Amino acid sequence: EAGVAQSPRYKIIEKRQSVAFWCNPISGHATLYWYQQILGQGPKLLIQFQNNGVVDDSQLPKDRFSAERLKGVDSTLKIQPAKLEDSAVYLCASSFDVEVRTDTQYFGPGTRLTVL
């Protein structure tokens, strides 16, 4: 079974530029998550989708971050404009069904973003 795919693996941009990350979840997984992991910290949830609807985006900085999952499969996370403090690893995870009480999340390899 293929895992969660993410691209690109690395990205370097200047501050105030825009950037987008792509995620393809495990086949058949209805729920998709985006996490931000700053160096030395654990992952922090940014947004959670159930199919193509948003379940939780309370930690997403909506003035600069946006995410979509138009067809309930792939997802894109965008930052516009980027700030220095956005430098982090952006992780995508998926799980089969959020309605299942113990729904294990499986993570992709992440995209390492450096903002100069």
Add this chain to the structure above:
Amino acid sequence: DAKTTQPPSMDCAEGRAANLPCNHSTISGNEYVYWYRQIHSQGPQYIIHGLKNNETNEMASLIITEDRKSSTLILPHATLRDTAVYYCTLNYGGATNKLIFGTGTLLAVQP
């Protein structure tokens, strides 16, 4: 804020059992304990989870105290490839299935 507390680092000799503790004294009755690990430059990898009873799978064992305020992850025969940051987290479940990670324990397996 993370609701789990873990030691920042631990060492273990290769071939010996690694016992990683986690404190979750404010856990509520329906919260599951999840363990993940993160090897350098990779995404977190699921290890095991449990509610009340001890659990075992091919990777590890999870021991949860009777009052559920703490747990221990046991890697029975640690290898160099087990060197990683280990996260103990709680599944808040409900509508969001949210995981809140702390800073984890860096386990260094020594040859």
